Amino acid sequence: MFEATSELGNVVLQQGTLTDPAAAAALAVGLAALGAGYAERGIGSAAVGAMAEDEDLFVNGLILTVLPETIVILALVVVFIVG
Numbered sequence: 854m855f856e857a858t859s860e861l862g863n864v865v866l867q868q869g870t871l872t873d874p875a876a877a878a879a880l881a882v883g884l885a886a887l888g889a890g891y892a893e894r895g896i897g898s899a900a901v902g903a904m905a906e907d908e909d910l911f912v913n914g915l916i917l918t919v920l921p922e923t924i925v926i927l928a929l930v931v932v933f934i935v936g
Contacts, residue, residue: 878935885928892921 900914 874935878932881931882925882928886925889921889924893918896921 896917900910900918903910904914
């Protein structure tokens with residue numbers, strides 16, 4: 854997965870085609886969503902494992918699972934500022 858993003862970055866830098874601010878904002882949101890999904894993968898599995906042992910940890914697991922999504926929300930703020 855990370856190899857594909859580094860290849861994309863190399864192609865964009867070599868060709869110099871990322872001059873449109875909207876394209877740069879879209880790339881930023883896409884990469885932020887990719888990173889948030891990668892973070893949620895580990896957090897979600899750990900939260901489910903913890904809740905299997907103790908049901909009182911549901912709220913903590915839910916909060917920790919939702920936290921990476923704030924990265925995508927902040928990236929969307931960039932889109933509205935640029936656009």
